[in-house]
Amino acid sequence: MKSSALTLLTILALTTAVLADAKVGFAPDDTAASVLKRQAGQRVELRLKSGEKIAGKVEAVGDKAVHLAALTGQDFFDAVVLLEDVSAVVIRTGGK
Numbered sequence: 538m539k540s541s542a543l544t545l546l547t548i549l550a551l552t553t554a555v556l557a558d559a560k561v562g563f564a565p566d567d568t569a570a571s572v573l574k575r576q577a578g579q580r581v582e583l584r585l586k587s588g589e590k591i592a593g594k595v596e597a598v599g600d601k602a603v604h605l606a607a608l609t610g611q612d613f614f615d616a617v618v619l620l621e622d623v624s625a626v627v628i629r630t631g632g633k
Contacts (some may be wrong), residue, residue, distance in 0.1 A: 561628055569623045573598045576628060580609075583618055584625040591616060592627075 562575060573581065573595055582592035583605070593605030593616065603623075605616045 559628060567628055569620050570598055570600075570603070571619075572626050572628075573603050576626075580629065581605075582609075582627040583623050584627065585618070585622050586624045587622070590616060 556609075559570070563572075576595045577598070578595065580592065580594050582590055586588055591605065592609035594607050596606045596615070597602040598604075598620075601621070602617050602619050605618060608614045608616055
């Protein structure tokens, strides 16, 4: 299951990088944690293995979890998401 999630993350990051002139800065050895660390202070959407989506501003990334602040649609709430539950990281790279 982890390898399929990593494959999905890799495909998503490569596609996004090509479409956005490599603004994500994808590297072949990237993990969800390393991608999220580069997005510190930026808004991202996480797709979870359960099928849920959660979006917010990346506050901090640890070894096992990511702290999202100002959740979309729930501005007064924060969340801590286990990295093992993340199947994709969606990053807006262009436009408004």
